[in-house]
Amino acid sequence: MGEIGIEDFLKLDIRLGRVIDAQPFPEARKPAFRLWIDFGPEIGVRKSSAQITERYAPQTLIGRLVMGVVNLPPRQIGPFRSEALTLGVADADGAVILVAPDADAPLGARLH
Template structure:
């Protein structure tokens, strides 16, 4: 019986193939504003080239509500609604298929690129900073 061979070129985020990035200064690292957010809405995004949701996320009173395109269709809508997430909220907006993505959600990448969103145990309010 032939064993299934996995093509390593189809695993772009395989930790065995990804070298470490060069060092950055602590000031550069801390210039990224990472905040706790709560997903308020999840919409289909049929215009995206890769499967994605359009998410509306509340990042608290000082940041406010931001929208993002996220390639996290491995999560059903119901599992995302109300979920606590971590997002980078001070990156420049990016246009994706005519949609302005205003933040970037944080997650781990499986070797095939599937995103597993970061989880925060306990109950932190939207807008809490991530250190």
């Protein structure tokens, strides 16, 4: 990937959220969960399809802090409308590890 300017990076609205519900998503082409993430009073609850099934189970996700991009256009993934992009990094085997702060912060806090 080529370099981008700080102006391009600042166009992304990356916020802290808390998973309030997580359900299997059997209709997805690749294994995924349907997540409902509370991004605080300014943004509210957004839905997200996340391919994180190798390292997580739905019940372990509820209450977890995550980072997500909240200003991308919604994507229709089968019968589910994904409204935020949940962020993660791949481990050595390619399984996604969620990105989250290492301490509490207000929901909706913006990544700097």
